[in-house]
Amino acid sequence: MTDNPSGTHGAVLKDSAPAEGGPLVELRGAGKSYGNIRALHGVDLQVHAGRVTCVLGDNGAGKSTLIKIISGLHRHTEGDFLVDGRPVRFATPREALDRGIATVYQDLATVPLMPVWRNFFLGSEMTRGPWPVRRLDIARMKATADRELRNMGIALDDLEQPIGTLSGGQRQCVAIARAVYFGARVLILDEPTAALGVKQSGVVLKYIAAARDRGLGVIFITHNPHHAYMVGDHFSVLRLGTLELSADRSEIGLEELTNHMAGGAELAALKHELAQVRGVDVEELPEESDLTAPVATSPEGTP
Numbered sequence: 001m002t003d004n005p006s007g008t009h010g011a012v013l014k015d016s017a018p019a020e021g022g023p024l025v026e027l028r029g030a031g032k033s034y035g036n037i038r039a040l041h042g043v044d045l046q047v048h049a050g051r052v053t054c055v056l057g058d059n060g061a062g063k064s065t066l067i068k069i070i071s072g073l074h075r076h077t078e079g080d081f082l083v084d085g086r087p088v089r090f091a092t093p094r095e096a097l098d099r100g101i102a103t104v105y106q107d108l109a110t111v112p113l114m115p116v117w118r119n120f121f122l123g124s125e126m127t128r129g130p131w132p133v134r135r136l137d138i139a140r141m142k143a144t145a146d147r148e149l150r151n152m153g154i155a156l157d158d159l160e161q162p163i164g165t166l167s168g169g170q171r172q173c174v175a176i177a178r179a180v181y182f183g184a185r186v187l188i189l190d191e192p193t194a195a196l197g198v199k200q201s202g203v204v205l206k207y208i209a210a211a212r213d214r215g216l217g218v219i220f221i222t223h224n225p226h227h228a229y230m231v232g233d234h235f236s237v238l239r240l241g242t243l244e245l246s247a248d249r250s251e252i253g254l255e256e257l258t259n260h261m262a263g264g265a266e267l268a269a270l271k272h273e274l275a276q277v278r279g280v281d282v283e284e285l286p287e288e289s290d291l292t293a294p295v296a297t298s299p300e301g302t303p
């Protein structure tokens with residue numbers, strides 16, 4: 001954080017200094033049940049400063065539930081949740097934010113018709129002058145938004161343009177820069193590349209790396225092992241609410257991660273079905289990680 005921003009997002013508790021080298025956020029055997037439904041069970045997760053922890057999983061794996069616990073929307077019902085080494089149980093997202101845990105949701109909470117700079121400060125506006133003649137400090141907000149976006153390497157031609165006119169990727173980048181400016185130490189990104197094309201995804205991944213390089217602990221939720229592997233330092237794969245894999249980058253390659261994500265056995269079954277549909281031998285199909293690739297055909301075009 002470069003300034004001391006006034007407003008609701010700036011506060012980071014004074015007692016929130018992490019133990020030297022310890023995780024900023026940690027789940028130990030954590031879980032969550034919604035009534036009879038056990039959405040998450042026995043999950044261990046550590047988030048360190050300057051590292052990207054990727055949480056992967058298929059639909060219903062428990063990713064949203066995990067985010068909601070860490071961001072203060074839901075309380076865990078089993079295990080421990082620690083921030084800076086101390087057990088916590090947030091009552092509201094505000095409490096998580098006060099501890100420097102910021103969440104950027106896929107459906108960004110922006111006002112599309114408002115300028116970029118205005119959205120940057122939404123809910124945390126800078127003001128000048130004493131009450132009752134206090135006014136919005138527009139010049140300072142514009143200059144600060146401009147500087148902060150540039151600091152993150154985000155080049156926008158015109159901060160006056162409505163944020164709704166930016167691409168989805170650009171909006172994600174603005175949200176990341178905003179969280180960094182308002183003092184986030186832990187940044188949770190909820191599927192930031194899910195709705196984006198290849199190029200825009202690349203841009204967002206670049207700013208995830210930029211946030212990591214600024215010392216934030218990043219939790220990157222994604223379905224996409226390729227995106228995860230481009231920036232991830234650690235990979236946690238959830239399946240049906242439990243942790244199926246937890247591995248550092250040095251311990252796992254992209255192909256193995258993809259297999260875990262897709263479920264090796266399920267893919268093998270799919271491959272057999274696909275071979276039947278195409279009327280070819282299973283061995284003629286490409287590797288598990290690339291079932292969409294065309295099958296090699298003879299020069300005449302007959303399989």
Ligand SMILES: Nc1ncnc2c1ncn2[C@@H]1O[C@H](COP(=O)(O)OP(=O)(O)OP(=O)(O)O)[C@@H](O)[C@H]1O
Binds near residue numbers: 034038039057060065
């Ligand atoms: N409020 C709720 N009440 C009851 N069950 C819930 C609730 N929220 C989630 N669940 C259940 O918990 C399980 C995990 O859901 P969750 O939304 O955390 O998964 P997810 O990995 O985020 O999935 P997706 O990628 O589809 O969003 C699912 O079986 C889901 O139906």
